[in-house]
Amino acid sequence: MTKPSIETYYENNQWKSRRQSSERAFSVGGTKAEQQATGRAAAQKDRVEHLIKKQDGTIGERNSYGNDPNPPRG
Template identity: 70%
Template structure:
């Protein structure tokens, strides 16, 4: 079974990072950039995808730090 990815999101005015599927954040507070750094570090350590959500909840960016199942076509 694949490891869950990491997501950075805003909830009630607070930026948080959590493993997807968990209801509890492993890191909270600070700016969006600070939480992105926390989420990126965890995703690199776990070798999984990091999803960064915008303030409205839409996906702003996705970065893969592991075995990417969908690599860019120009990087083959």
């Protein structure tokens, strides 16, 4: 079974991080940079993709820390 990606997003005037399979955030509050660091650490630990959304909800950045389906060519 594949582990869910980690998502850092803005909701109800707060930055949050959660696993995409969950409705509930595992970390809430602080600045966007603080939540990005929390989300990055969780994604690296789980070896999954980290999606960082902008305040408007669009994806601003994605980073893969596991099995990248499109690895860089050399």
